[in-house]
Amino acid sequence: MNEHTLPDALRYLIAARRAETTGLEALAHVCTLVTQAGELVHALQKERGYSNVYLAAEHASARETLLAYAADADVQARALRQGLERLDPAAQATADKARLLTRVAYVLYRLDELPALRRRVLARDLDIETSLAHYTRLINGLLGLVFDAADTALDPEVTRALVALFNLMQGKELAGQERACGVRGFAAGHFTAPQHAQLAQLIDGQDRCFEAFLAHAQPPQQAAWAALAACEAELRQLRGMAARTSPDARVDAALAQIWFDVQTARIDGMRAVEAELSAALPALCQARIARAHDDLDNHRRLARQLAEPAAASAVLFTVQGNALDAGAPDLAGPMLSPQLSRSLLDLVQAQAQRLQALSDALAGARSSLDARKHIEQAKQLLMAHHTLSEAAAHDKLRKAAMSRGLKLEEFARQVLAAGAGGQA
Amino acid sequence: MNEHTLPDALRYLIAARRAETTGLEALAHVCTLVTQAGELVHALQKERGYSNVYLAAEHASARETLLAYAADADVQARALRQGLERLDPAAQATADKARLLTRVAYVLYRLDELPALRRRVLARDLDIETSLAHYTRLINGLLGLVFDAADTALDPEVTRALVALFNLMQGKELAGQERACGVRGFAAGHFTAPQHAQLAQLIDGQDRCFEAFLAHAQPPQQAAWAALAACEAELRQLRGMAARTSPDARVDAALAQIWFDVQTARIDGMRAVEAELSAALPALCQARIARAHDDLDNHRRLARQLAEPAAASAVLFTVQGNALDAGAPDLAGPMLSPQLSRSLLDLVQAQAQRLQALSDALAGARSSLDARKHIEQAKQLLMAHHTLSEAAAHDKLRKAAMSRGLKLEEFARQVLAAGAGGQA
Numbered sequence: 090m091n092e093h094t095l096p097d098a099l100r101y102l103i104a105a106r107r108a109e110t111t112g113l114e115a116l117a118h119v120c121t122l123v124t125q126a127g128e129l130v131h132a133l134q135k136e137r138g139y140s141n142v143y144l145a146a147e148h149a150s151a152r153e154t155l156l157a158y159a160a161d162a163d164v165q166a167r168a169l170r171q172g173l174e175r176l177d178p179a180a181q182a183t184a185d186k187a188r189l190l191t192r193v194a195y196v197l198y199r200l201d202e203l204p205a206l207r208r209r210v211l212a213r214d215l216d217i218e219t220s221l222a223h224y225t226r227l228i229n230g231l232l233g234l235v236f237d238a239a240d241t242a243l244d245p246e247v248t249r250a251l252v253a254l255f256n257l258m259q260g261k262e263l264a265g266q267e268r269a270c271g272v273r274g275f276a277a278g279h280f281t282a283p284q285h286a287q288l289a290q291l292i293d294g295q296d297r298c299f300e301a302f303l304a305h306a307q308p309p310q311q312a313a314w315a316a317l318a319a320c321e322a323e324l325r326q327l328r329g330m331a332a333r334t335s336p337d338a339r340v341d342a343a344l345a346q347i348w349f350d351v352q353t354a355r356i357d358g359m360r361a362v363e364a365e366l367s368a369a370l371p372a373l374c375q376a377r378i379a380r381a382h383d384d385l386d387n388h389r390r391l392a393r394q395l396a397e398p399a400a401a402s403a404v405l406f407t408v409q410g411n412a413l414d415a416g417a418p419d420l421a422g423p424m425l426s427p428q429l430s431r432s433l434l435d436l437v438q439a440q441a442q443r444l445q446a447l448s449d450a451l452a453g454a455r456s457s458l459d460a461r462k463h464i465e466q467a468k469q470l471l472m473a474h475h476t477l478s479e480a481a482a483h484d485k486l487r488k489a490a491m492s493r494g495l496k497l498e499e500f501a502r503q504v505l506a507a508g509a510g511g512q513a
Numbered sequence: 514m515n516e517h518t519l520p521d522a523l524r525y526l527i528a529a530r531r532a533e534t535t536g537l538e539a540l541a542h543v544c545t546l547v548t549q550a551g552e553l554v555h556a557l558q559k560e561r562g563y564s565n566v567y568l569a570a571e572h573a574s575a576r577e578t579l580l581a582y583a584a585d586a587d588v589q590a591r592a593l594r595q596g597l598e599r600l601d602p603a604a605q606a607t608a609d610k611a612r613l614l615t616r617v618a619y620v621l622y623r624l625d626e627l628p629a630l631r632r633r634v635l636a637r638d639l640d641i642e643t644s645l646a647h648y649t650r651l652i653n654g655l656l657g658l659v660f661d662a663a664d665t666a667l668d669p670e671v672t673r674a675l676v677a678l679f680n681l682m683q684g685k686e687l688a689g690q691e692r693a694c695g696v697r698g699f700a701a702g703h704f705t706a707p708q709h710a711q712l713a714q715l716i717d718g719q720d721r722c723f724e725a726f727l728a729h730a731q732p733p734q735q736a737a738w739a740a741l742a743a744c745e746a747e748l749r750q751l752r753g754m755a756a757r758t759s760p761d762a763r764v765d766a767a768l769a770q771i772w773f774d775v776q777t778a779r780i781d782g783m784r785a786v787e788a789e790l791s792a793a794l795p796a797l798c799q800a801r802i803a804r805a806h807d808d809l810d811n812h813r814r815l816a817r818q819l820a821e822p823a824a825a826s827a828v829l830f831t832v833q834g835n836a837l838d839a840g841a842p843d844l845a846g847p848m849l850s851p852q853l854s855r856s857l858l859d860l861v862q863a864q865a866q867r868l869q870a871l872s873d874a875l876a877g878a879r880s881s882l883d884a885r886k887h888i889e890q891a892k893q894l895l896m897a898h899h900t901l902s903e904a905a906a907h908d909k910l911r912k913a914a915m916s917r918g919l920k921l922e923e924f925a926r927q928v929l930a931a932g933a934g935g936q937a
Binding site for chain 1: 520521522523524525526528529530532533535536537539540594597600608609610611612614615616617618619621622625667857858861862864865868872
């Protein structure tokens, strides 16, 4: 019995399940890309850090070390590019991929700039700030790729894992920026007012990231995180010392090394949790794909039963109809026995119900990404309206939310609603 | 210059735009299906109405008239089936289509039951209630197809039009049910308590549908609607009379015919607005597709410029970069002139910004569908918890919302949050 002789309802039911399965297989590949992006981010974070060292002081071996870091990053970049080719830009992609493909275009544009950036760093033709800004922009592009992967995945369980992973990666990047900012402040003996504001913003950003990470992670990663967080007493002490410094209240410059070591240990710990989370992604995708294939087999079994009317009495499906159909008993279709007809209806209704539940769960898993988008948009609005720096806009937003007893994202939504109203 | 020799960023940018264009073309076909579903709904509403007449009384010509209505509906059903074949269930569909395909499976299952239903109606082997329930279930399935089309469309303008169309169709269906309920009440001289509750629910449901329709329709349809609404004085009078009837306060049974005529004129008016709205869909889709093709041409023009470095100075793109990139000046990529490189970056950023704006607008256009889903889910929850009928659950929900000064959807969300909390 080929599919064209099946009842129409069953053909479309099988098509729907196959569409889901195809989507899950594509998602499994996107998860691979996310892992590769994470590796590249980690390599670039090291290269960025060492570029600062190289630009700050003339070491004999510094050039070779920097080239070695760059070579490591290139290995990861090549792996990512190869993975991206499998997204197959020449093939007919589907509309839901437009955002991810555009983000890929941005990342590749920034990756193509990397050789020129490195030439200028090696020639010491850049100051530290500019070098930092360029590396950070590329890293942010890669983190954006992970964000878009999380925000466009169509499976709630995989979305949860990607949301956890994105927040961990983003928090780790902010921790790296905090490390760099702290090294400069401690080395100078005190922090300037803009540095105080930047530190506060970076700490606040990390708190939000790790809170979202914990809310979406599985118990093993939550446990790994709890072990890390238990070692943060020293970090809190150092942060407190940094906050109390001023031109009139200086500290020993040797604290810079202690700060660097504490933050590095912490970031390495985060990297270990990140690797664990990434490693769990393929199994998660495969489990979802296997379940989808089982369902497809279930549909095909019904198709075979329909081909052998004599065997009809052996069919027994356990899926239940839902409440949508209350109110009228069923009429047998023109070509099916009542029992087979009921089985088909049960399958259709179970699938409709399952897709609705998936869609609700997906909305839930994505809600923290929405919160993040709203905060970013509100910040952009404040920056544009009051010509503020990003740190100043963040500070303004945070203080205004606190004074109103609102969560940051709640207040951000109010700012956006008011802003949209003002423009309308 | 074929696409494989282009800068990677441009290849992915073109792929993203092509993906959008493909999606819009698929959406244009879904809009055709929605129009066909609307025609079939209208034909089935007539067939349902006449089935009641046939089952209620023995007219000489009733059988032929009913068969003629059924033949009309079959013409529309065949057109819809042919349109559905173009969704091509045998092809590799994409994951975002799973929900629509499942809904199609349900509709086809119910359509396959139609011949059996008609045989029983013709044999007068069914009472009016049962016949009504079966036709209504099929019509609801078709309206669900329109709902899912609106809820899965990826373009905000088309989504707005589909949301308007769905609400108009749904409101028209509720008006048809109100007409049938009113005919029975007036013919009996008074309405029973369950009939009073049903009328209240149907009127409330229509109000919500038409409010949502007006919020999403374009000025021409809003104007057409205003003309219709101006003729509702008689309707309001009749509704008031119906509400005041009781076993002790009867009215003249001749009101049944007046009620029927007033409601029929109103429904015909709705049908005219619906046809206008449907007719505007293809042009809307074509305009969006044409814009997408223009953008694709823009990208390809850049591709040609890249192939002719001598002509580079002639390139001038008007798109502007966005704020994402503030903070670091650009480095020329390794293979492009600074000017071409900047043009490419502008295109990437303009596209990212446009997709974000589209996604925000899409969320806005879909929000009334979410409200509808939440109200339905809250109703199901109340029906299950308190073993209520749908009308009673709706009534309970509406009164509780009013007593709290909340909109129905706001209170529904609270009910769902409390319900989910109770189950967790």
